[in-house]
Amino acid sequence: MTHTQVLVIGSGPGGYTAAFRAADLGKEVTLIERHDNLGGVCLNVGCIPSKALLHTAEVINEAKTAEHLGVHFEAPSIDIDGVRKNKTDIVTKLTGGIKALAKARKVNVIAGYAQFISTNQVSIEGGDEVIEFEDCIIAAGSQVTKIPSFPFEDDRVMDSTDALELSDIPKRLLVVGGGIIGLEMATVYEALGSEITIVELAEQLIPSADKDIVSPLFKRIKKSYENIYLNTKVTKMEASKKGIKVDFEGKGAPETDTFDKVLVSVGRSPNGALIGADKAGILVDERGFITTDRQMKTNVEHIYAVGDVVGQPMLAHKAVHEAKVAAEVICGHKSGFDALTIPSVAYTDPEVAWTGKTEKELKAEGISYKKGVFPWAASGRSLSIGRSEGVTKGLFDSTNGKILGMGICGTNAGELIAEATLAIEMGCDMSDIALTVHAHPTLSETTAFAAEMAEGTITDLMPPRKRK
Secondary structure (H helix, E strand, O other): OEEEEEEEEOOOHHHHHHHHHHHHOOOOEEEEEOOOOOOHHHHHHOHHHHHHHHHHHHHHHHHHOHHHHOOOOOOOOOOHHHHHHHHHHHHHHHHHHHHHHHHHOOOEEEEOOEEEEEOOEEEEOOOOOEEEEEEEEEOOOEEEOOOOOOOOOOOOEEOHHHHHOOOOOOOEEEEEOOOHHHHHHHHHHHHHOOEEEEEOOOOOOOOOOOHHHHHHHHHHHHHHOOEEEOOOEEEEEEEOOOOEEEEEEOOOOOOEEEEOEEEEOOOEEEOHHHOOHHHHOOOEOOOOOEOOOOOOEOOOOOEEEOHHHHOOOOOHHHHHHHHHHHHHHHOOOOOOOOOOOOOEEEOOOOEEEEEEOOHHHHHHOOOOEEEEEEEHHHOHHHHHOOOOOOEEEEEEEOOOOEEEEEEEEEOOHHHHHHHHHHHHHHOOEHHHHHOOOOOOOOOOHHHHHHHHHHHOOOOOOOOOOOOO
C-alpha cells in the first residue's frame, strides 16, 4: 500500500494542474494516469494535435487564396506522413514537458486505471497496488459519445480520436454533427483534399452560438463543401464494399448516400461512472457527471472533482481554473470557482468565438439589452489580409451599458475574444471598451467599434438610427 496526502486521478489539463499546484503548496502528491503519456485527451488526442493539423490546413488554404494578392502558388504536394509527424512531434514535446514538470515537483506518477475501493483508497485495476489518500481530486475527464447502432467496428467509421490519426484522406467524408469538433476536423480534411458533407440535427451549425456569429463561417464553407444538411438526422448507417451507406431524414437531404468514410462527432460523455465512485460514496448522476460546490468539493468532504467530469462546458481552460481551486482549498486557502464567463472557440476557418451571454440566452431570460454589430468589411486590417467576411457583436445591458456578452467570427477570433472576457470579469461598460485606445489598423479594434455601434458614437460607419 502507498500513502499520499493528495491523490489526483487523471493527468489532463485539470489533473496535472491540480497535482502541480498542490505540490507547489507543499503537499505530497500522487498522480494516476491510465494512458502511456501524461496530458489527457487535450494534449494527446484533442486540443493540441487538432490545432497542429488546423495550422497545416490554414497554410494550404492561404496558398489557395493568394491569387488576389498577385501571388500564385502551384497546387501543394502533401506528404501525409510528414503532416502526421509534425503533429506527433508537437504532442511528444508537450507531454514530455508535463512529465518533466511532474518530476521536478516530485509528484509520484503511477500508470494504471484507478478504481475507488473506499472513501480513502483506490486500487490500480489489474494489479495489487492500493493507494491510500487524505484528499483526492477526480479529473477523470470524458470520452467520445458513440451511437450504438453505428458500425464503429468498421475502420471507415471514425470518432474524433480516429480522425486525428489521418490514416488516409478519403475522397468523400461525411461528418455527423456540426459542432465545434466536427467542423474543425472537416476543416482539416477539406484542406487535405476530401469532399466534405456535414449533417446537423439542429437548424444551424454550432448550435450553442448565435446564428449571426456562425453565419460568416457557414457562407464560406457552403461554397467549398459538397453538402451541408441542417435539421437533418442520420437514421441508419451500414458498411458495404463500396463504402458506408447512410440514410438521412430531413428537408433537402437525400434518402441515402454512400461515403468513403464517416466521422461521428456528436459530443462527449463524462467518465464519472467509470471509476467506482459508489465505493467511496460519491454521487454521480445518470449521465456520469459528479456534482460539486464552488470549492470543487463533492458530497464526500475530502474528495474533489474538476474538469469535464463535473459538467459543461467541457473545456480545458475551465478545468485548469477549477483544478487550482481544488488544490488551494485542500491546502487551506480560501478559494472558489467564480468565473463570470468561460469563452468558447471553434478553430475553424474563419474562427468563431463567444463569451458571456449569447443573444439567444438574453432573449430567453428576458434581459433587456443593446446590440452593437461591426462588420469586418469596414475594417482596414481585415481587408488588407483578404478576409472581410468577419463580424464582431457586442451585447450590453440597456439600462447601464454593462457588457453582457460578445461574439466574433473571423481570423484569430479565438485570440480576440480574450478582451471581452476580461471586460466581463471587470464589469466594464460599452464606454470603457469604446474609450480604450486600440492600435490601428488591427482586428482587435473591431471590439471597440462594436461598442461604438451600440452607444451610437461610431465614425467608421454610419451609426445606427436611434429608436424613438
